[in-house]
Amino acid sequence: MTLQFRIADHGDFDGIWAVLMDGKAALGHLGIDQWQGAYPTQQIVRDDIEAGHSYVLEEDGEVVATTVIGFTGEPVYDSIEGAWLTTSDSRDPRYAVLHRVAVAQGHGGKGLGRNLLQSAEPVARQHGCESLRIETHPGNIPMLKLIERCGFSRCGIVHISHAEGASTDRVAFEKLL
Ligand SMILES: CC(C)(COP(=O)(O)OP(=O)(O)OC[C@H]1O[C@@H](n2cnc3c(N)ncnc32)[C@H](O)[C@@H]1OP(=O)(O)O)[C@@H](O)C(=O)NCCC(=O)NCCS
Incomplete structure (x- = not known):
């Protein structure tokens, strides 16, 4: 079995989309309102790929997990009930943001999520993120659990802007690189 973490290209769209739809279904089964509307849309996924922010984990050539590593800051993170570990904000971010993390159905619980988050660290470091x-x-x-097992610190609560009428509270974490 060969695992490869790499930046996505437009040819990966179908694989990424299938994994995100698996993630959406898994969240539905958990009975929570995260990703239960239109988000994440196909357009968002295409824009992620176009921007060069979309990454995939392939197992023997099949996309089995995906994440976005964003470097342009997140305006909703400028306000937190709690405190980030670092001080930069979205106008001049020195942090990278992980979004749209998902592992394919049937591949959960075997360390792919952990691999994904750990693989993002050197990418963010290479971009000069702290x-x-x-x-x-x-x-x-x-x-x-995955985030905590990967060594992130729980910093507080942020309120996302894409909740589509569902709850906006999100538990926010940061990890120093
Ligand atoms: C969350 C998700 C990415 C985890 O991926 P995964 O590949 O199953 O996670 P891993 O196998 O790498 O597990 C990492 C750690 O998280 C813990 N964990 C994972 N799933 C768990 C579960 N259902 N219950 C409790 N702990 C869990 C594991 O115990 C493991 O820690 P350990 O190795 O110390 O035991 C996956 O379940 C998923 O795609 N969920 C749907 C989409 C989603 O929620 N995306 C995030 C939106 S913000």
Whole structure:
């Protein structure tokens, strides 16, 4: 079995989309309102790829996990109930943000999520980032566990802008690089 973490290109769209739809279904089964509307849309995924921010983890040539590593800052992170570990904000971010993390159905629980988050660290370091930030729904126990197991610190609560009428609270984490 060969695992490869790499930047995505437009040919990866179908694989990424299938993994995100698996993630969406998994969240539905958890009974939480995260990703239960239109988000993440196909346009968002295409824009991620176009921007060069989309990454995939391939197992023997098949996309089995995906994440976005964003370097342009996240305006909603400028306000937090709590405190980030680092001080930069979205106008001049020195952090990278992980978004749209998902592992394919049937591939959970075998370390791919951990591989994905750990693989993002050298990419962010190469971009000169001092930290990684990530946030998830307070009811998303698998994701909360994954983030904590990867050594992130729980910093507080942020309010996302793409909740589509669902709850906006997200537990926010940061890890120094
Ligand atoms: C969250 C998700 C990415 C985890 O991926 P994964 O490949 O199953 O995670 P891993 O196998 O790497 O597990 C990493 C750690 O998280 C823990 N974990 C993972 N799933 C868990 C679960 N269902 N319950 C409790 N802990 C869990 C594991 O115990 C592991 O820690 P350990 O190795 O110390 O035991 C995956 O479940 C998923 O795609 N979920 C749907 C989409 C989603 O929620 N995306 C995030 C939106 S913010």
